[in-house]
Amino acid sequence: MLEERILSNEKIINGFKSLGQMRNMSRASVICYSALILILIVSFSVRILPMRWEIPSGTLRLNEFDPYYQFSLTNQMVEHGLLSPYYPEPGWTNEQLWYPEGLDMSRSLPSLPLTGAILYNVVSFFGVDIDLMSFCAILPAILGTFACLVLYFVGKDMGGKAVGLFSALFLALSPSFLQRSSLGFFDSELPGIIGLLLFIFMFLRSIDLKRSLSSSMLYSLGAAGALAYFILGWGAAYFMVNLTVLFVFVLILLKRYSQRLLISYSITFGLALFIATQWPYISLNYLVSFAILPVAGLFVLLCLAELLRHNISSKTKIYLTIVAVSATVGTVIIMWQLGYMGSIAGKFISVLDPSVRSANPLIESVAEHRISSWGYLYYELGLSILFFLTGVFFTMRNPTNRNVFLLIFGCTSLYFASSMVRLLVLFAPAFAILAAKGILGLLNPFFALMKETSITVGKSKRRLQRVSKEYGGAAIALLFILLVLSLAFTPQNGGIPRALQQAYSPITLSSGSLPIAPNEPVNEWLDMLNYTSNNLQSTDVVCAWWDYGYWLGIPGNVTTLADNATVNATKIENIGFIFMAPENESIPILAQYDAKYILVFHTVFISQASETSFVAGPGAWGDEGKWSWMASISGAARERIIQDGWINENKMWYDENDFGQLNTQTGTWDWNTVGRDSTIYKLMSWAKQLYTESPAAIAASVYPDEVAVEPSYFKPVFISGSEISPFEYGGVIPLVALYEIDYESYYNSPS
């Protein structure tokens, strides 16, 4: 009946009629929607800028590492059915990742791959000829633009169309969100942000007392769907769940409880958690985790508030309160004691308490897990911080339900963004709305002033009670220039728009994993992946640092030991050990993993040695910058590695300081004899040595900074980048070196 009323024929016909009446639309609406369309076009255009580096190859690729994981799931869904990674149980295990156990892909969140697979099937159905990887590469730009559209509606609800427009603009150009929604970034943040925004939009509408009950219930259902999509899309859904719990709790404290709140809350969370827990990976355990239990606690509180609202005696109210509180606390204690309560994963705890991260080198080694310093926040947000602060001020002055939510959202997401760089993307929508409210809050009085006639009434001394409307114009002009400086000519970035700098850079593979934006793609990594997929068997095990696991395992089509899934810390410690140990200590553990090849990525800097010659030294963006993590991660497992008999106690290290020391004069690392004897050092330096012996390097008189020793048990098979000109990428040489492990020599060696 409800649906009938909402989607009646009459309503549909009226809807079409209203389309015909668009010509009668007010000028303000035309301007508003034109601006919105323009913002969406800008949003999409900026996000596809990296395509410039993809055009030469004629295909689109994915950015960074994790998107390849999501792509492999999507590919599985497209080829074998949407639920094929999960059903029949135990689901799909990718044998090429995390050899020998394989990676259990049924433990993946489905929102993004499902979205990708469904949309791909739809566009294929309509005859669009596009390969899946290209589709997955372009999808983030489309979803990112869609998120801006949703934020427009959220902002519109919070403060009118102007706030909506500014919010959409800020989100469209937010560097952190831009990075996570630009071409190729097919990762979990996308369903997360879209779910978050849709949830906010619908949940806040559902608790709006001005709406009818049926409308409110529909919005609750929508909010439930959005929340379930978020939970099944990104682990950060804990944030949204607890933010909403906190918000509703604050409403109760502010004595703003309403029956509508109880209904919306119950429908939204009940249905969302019901849908989410149907997924095998989430399961019912999700409900008893520390982060989700407050949902139940608040539900009890809401029920209590509903009971207390009725006309019952004070004595009964006290009894009811005591019973409810006792029951809730008692249930928690009993569940805790019986071990039914699950804990939150370590990385979520580490967001709440960033100091935990420093104790775990595995988490700390990931760049996106860094703590955001004030400088980084300013670098990212620029002068818009001014608008954000004024937005907070204006929002606090008018604490409606929506504004209370916005304030809590802004403050909590700022804390999480400060705790972890990656979570700046969660802060981006809150920042966008608050900054928009700040700008409008500052502009509105001056707009009002401009509409008035000039009044020049003097006050004491030179202060003015009222100023002329030209003054309003001047203020608007100054604010406009401030806005231009915060979006278009950002001083903290040398005047280059921060958004443009973020967007106009090649995807990681096309830049050869270098932080540069060259004229042509850097092909060294692509060449290596082509080589492995064309010349190696998919069952060949290649040992590499975990960063490159997805690349090698998915587009490279070989079997790898570890990747960004980091599901087995012990194996990562062992890989760290393989690279840091001397060759003869590494081989036995490599043999245990059936590794046939080992791969290192080494960047070399070419610098002028004399008028006619150049020297090749270590760069910064390859394994020469990552080996310290290999040392500290394996060093943290020192006792286990010794006990397992891989090395004796005297030879086993604690961290990178056992391999040399930092030269404070030159800023480079001075390897000691232990360091020079490590496998990683030999593999990197030998690749560099071979490069300097290439015709291109000899022709340019490039010499190595020190003569390398050829590894005894690792034979170079293919070194991508070994033939390029020293100056092709501005003096940086990316060398991706693949060595075959020579077990025969090892086992035949006299020692």
Added chain:
Amino acid sequence: MFPKVPDQHKVGKPLIPNGFGVIYVLFTTVYLFSVYFMGIVDSSNNVSAPLTLAVCILFGGFMGLLDDWIDLKWRIKAFMPLIAALPLIYFATESGLRTSIALPLIGLIQFNEAYYFLIIPIIVMIVTNTVNQLGGLNGLETICPAIVLIGLMILSSSYLLMIGPIIIWLVLAFFNFRGKIFVGNTGSFAIGMTIASFAIVTDLKLSLIISILPYVFNSVLILLTIFLLKKRANVTFDGKTLYSKHRRSLVTLITYRRFLTERQVVVIISLIIVIFTVMAAFLEML
């Protein structure tokens, strides 16, 4: 176009156009953008000095506009410039500016990180507010900051950053001194922010501190009398000269039991500023 306010120290209190500071702000922004586009001043570690200055001056100007319009509370005015300190802190950290100040007789004081997070915000806050507080006489709020800024420009190799702004400010000062225009809070906050940000960007802390000592003295005097005596500085105008019966500000100190014309007072205070600016230059060159 500009709102008119009475000139308190003229017979008949004629209405004078106020808020000309906005011209300075807009011109300076355009000028600094031009400097940026022409690449006259190199970006330091990829942070643009002209754009950083533009941001700060714009913010100062906007703050002045707000003050003119809604008469900001002193608590807000005192701390608002802290926001503008953010781009300067970022500039200083990224450019690796010196974190020490060499004071005569005291020696080198090393502030380390505190320089960025404590000293820079304090400098911005104090300079902007003290410059704003020394005004009320024709020419006073324009000539004195011009003297300080010219002193800093002479000492800095990046003087090109301020050539345009100082010219337009001197033009405004000329008309202000003649009682034709007022720059308003927009102007006084913007020029205060200009002085503070230029001194920080060009690393001329010591010169700044010495140059603005008369300003600081004036503000201390005003604030102490407000907080301790609950009284405000007030100068009497008899139609020709100024006169005061108390010493609650620099102006009232100079006119204390003395009959001086408005121009005489402005010239005296300007000379004091000149003396301190010369001292600052002398010490900087030592």
